[in-house]
Amino acid sequence: MKISTREMVWAAMFTALLCVLTILVRMVQPVIIIPFSLQPLVMLLAACLLSPSAAFLSMLAYLCLGLIGLPVFSVPPYGGPAYVLLPSFGFLLAFPFAAWLQSKLIRKHNLPNFILAGIAGVVFFYLLGLPYMYLILKFYLGHTVDVMQVLKIGFLPFIVFDFLKIILASLIAAQLSRRLDLKREVVS
Numbered sequence: 750m751k752i753s754t755r756e757m758v759w760a761a762m763f764t765a766l767l768c769v770l771t772i773l774v775r776m777v778q779p780v781i782i783i784p785f786s787l788q789p790l791v792m793l794l795a796a797c798l799l800s801p802s803a804a805f806l807s808m809l810a811y812l813c814l815g816l817i818g819l820p821v822f823s824v825p826p827y828g829g830p831a832y833v834l835l836p837s838f839g840f841l842l843a844f845p846f847a848a849w850l851q852s853k854l855i856r857k858h859n860l861p862n863f864i865l866a867g868i869a870g871v872v873f874f875y876l877l878g879l880p881y882m883y884l885i886l887k888f889y890l891g892h893t894v895d896v897m898q899v900l901k902i903g904f905l906p907f908i909v910f911d912f913l914k915i916i917l918a919s920l921i922a923a924q925l926s927r928r929l930d931l932k933r934e935v936v937s
Contacts, residue, residue: 752803760807763795767811768821775823785907786823789874790914792844796851796870797863797922798931804848812841834889836903839881840874847874858926863919871911879903 752760770787778785796804811821820827824837832838851870855862883899886892925931 752800752806756800756803759799760795760803760810763791763799763807764810764814767791768814771821771823785910788823788844789871789911790918792848793851793867793870793915793918794922796848796866797855797918798925799852801849801852804852805845808844808848812845815841834885836882836885836890838885840878842881843874843877846877847871858923858931860919860923863922864915867915867919871915875904
C-alpha cells in the first residue's frame with residue numbers, strides 16, 4: 750500500500766473535515782439512536798477523490814480518533830471504546846470499508862462513475878450498519894426488535910438523504926476533479 754505525501758495530506762484533511770462536521774451537526778440536533786449527519790457525505794467525497802487505500806485510512810483514522818476517546822462521534826458518549834456498544838456504531842465501522850469499495854469501483858473521474866460507486870458504498874454501509882444495529886439492540890440492550898423495526902429506525906428515515914448525499918458528493922467531486930486535474934490511475 751503506497752500512498753503519496755499529497756494523498757496523505759488529502760486523507761488527513763478528510764479525517765479532520767469528518768470530525769469538524771460531526772461536531773457541528775451534533776450541536777444543533779437532539780440525541781437520537783441514529784442521528785442525521787454529514788458523515789456519509791464526507792466519506793463519499795473522500796472515496797471519490799482518494800485512492801482506495803487513502804480513503805480507507807482516512808475513515809479508519811476518524812474511527813480510531815473516536816475510539817481512543819476524542820469526542821468526535823455524533824451521540825453520547827461522543828468517543829471512547831464504549832461507543833462500540835451503541836446501535837449506530839456499525840455504520841461508523843462500515844466507513845473505511847465502504848470508502849475503500851467505492852473508491853476501488855471508480856475507474857474514471859466523472860459524474861456517472863462517482864454516482865454508481867457511491868451507490869455501492871452506501872449499500873455496503875447499510876449492509877454492515879443495519880445488522881450491527883439489530884445485534885446491539887436485541888442481544889446487548891435486550892430490546893424486542895425485528896428486521897422491520899430496524900429498517901424503520903436505521904434505514905427508511907435516512908436512505909433518501911443518503912442518495913442526495915451521493916449526488917452532492919458526486920457533483921462536488923466532479924468539479925474538484927476537473928479543477929484540480931485529478932485522474933484515476935487504474936491498476937490491473
